[in-house]
Amino acid sequence: MESLSASGVPVLAERGRDGxxxxxxxxxxxxxGMKPQEIGSLLLTxxxxxxxxxxxxxxxSSAARKLEAASSKLPDSPLAYLxxxxxxDGAGWHPSSESYPFLSLLQEALWENRQVKISYMRDGxxxxxxxxxLGLVAKRGVWYVVAGTEGEFRTFRVSRLAxxxxxxxxxxxxxxxxxxxxxxxxxxxxxxxxxxxxxxLLVNGxxxxxxxxxxxxxxxxxxxxxxPEWLSVDAxxxxxxxxxxxxxxxxxxxxxxxxxxxxxxIVSTLAETATLYKTPMPLRGITEE
Numbered sequence: 001m002e003s004l005s006a007s008g009v010p011v012l013a014e015r016g017r018d019g020x021x022x023x024x025x026x027x028x029x030x031x032x033g034m035k036p037q038e039i040g041s042l043l044l045t046x047x048x049x050x051x052x053x054x055x056x057x058x059x060x061s062s063a064a065r066k067l068e069a070a071s072s073k074l075p076d077s078p079l080a081y082l083x084x085x086x087x088x089d090g091a092g093w094h095p096s097s098e099s100y101p102f103l104s105l106l107q108e109a110l111w112e113n114r115q116v117k118i119s120y121m122r123d124g125x126x127x128x129x130x131x132x133x134l135g136l137v138a139k140r141g142v143w144y145v146v147a148g149t150e151g152e153f154r155t156f157r158v159s160r161l162a163x164x165x166x167x168x169x170x171x172x173x174x175x176x177x178x179x180x181x182x183x184x185x186x187x188x189x190x191x192x193x194x195x196x197x198x199x200x201l202l203v204n205g206x207x208x209x210x211x212x213x214x215x216x217x218x219x220x221x222x223x224x225x226x227x228p229e230w231l232s233v234d235a236x237x238x239x240x241x242x243x244x245x246x247x248x249x250x251x252x253x254x255x256x257x258x259x260x261x262x263x264x265x266i267v268s269t270l271a272e273t274a275t276l277y278k279t280p281m282p283l284r285g286i287t288e289e
Contacts, residue, residue: 084179085110085135098142098159105164106145109133115169116147119162126162132171135179146182148174155186197237200258205229207253216242232257240265 010024131147
């Protein structure tokens with residue numbers, strides 16, 4: 001009974017012939033005993049690929065929805081607390097080889113609303129800042145920390161931190177700050193600032209989905225082409241080099257139509273490649289079997 005009481009269960013003792021141990025009237029178990037970190041460990045560590053391979057993705061999704069529904073009814077929802085501090089942008093997830101020696105430290109600062117003194121590598125220079133961590137975001141296998149610093153919100157790539165130290169100073173989270181909304185807006189602004197290289201393409205229908213998955217391609221328009229099973233596509237790349245690389249990687253199911261600069265670059269690249277393959281094997285340093 002002492003152990004139950006110490007764990008937060010309201011057990012009472014009543015003396016007398018009809019007495020005994022009892023629960024406080026109206027007591028019900030709930031998720032209030034779960035810490036945000038505990039809920040996060042259940043939801044954030046699930047590997048979609050593993051769940052799909054085992055055929056239990058739907059079971060996990062159902063369990064997560066139930067946990068979220070139950071948690072959201074609490075006055076101080078642990079899940080809401082978690083969502084404000086960690087955001088997983090699952091679009092185009094790819095494994096990353098980057099290391100994050102300060103990720104655990106940043107998590108600790110998030111839970112405690114404490115400021116962190118960091119040294120950050122940018123453009124070959126190491127700069128020092130005092131940040132108020134507001135959230136962690138994972139995108140394409142890369143971790144970022146969103147923080148308040150010098151009166152504005154900034155995003156830092158965690159792998160570029162040269163050092164990090166939690167201070168004794170605490171901070172108040174900005175009222176109304178939404179991590180997911182900030183990240184979406186920040187991503188949109190970043191994309192709008194990227195260089196644009198528009199092009200017209202002919203795309204075989206079977207390759208359209210693969211083209212749409214390309215990170216540095218934006219499809220602005222598509223319509224049926226004169227050739228059966230082909231589409232006429234207007235796309236935006238970041239640069240000429242990027243456009244050439246992507247089109248060649250999807251050939252022969254993607255053909256550049258315009259501009260002439262792109263078409264000429266692809267033709268010359270293909271010609272150079274064909275010449276290399278026509279070169280006798282010994283001249284290429286390869287022993288013919």
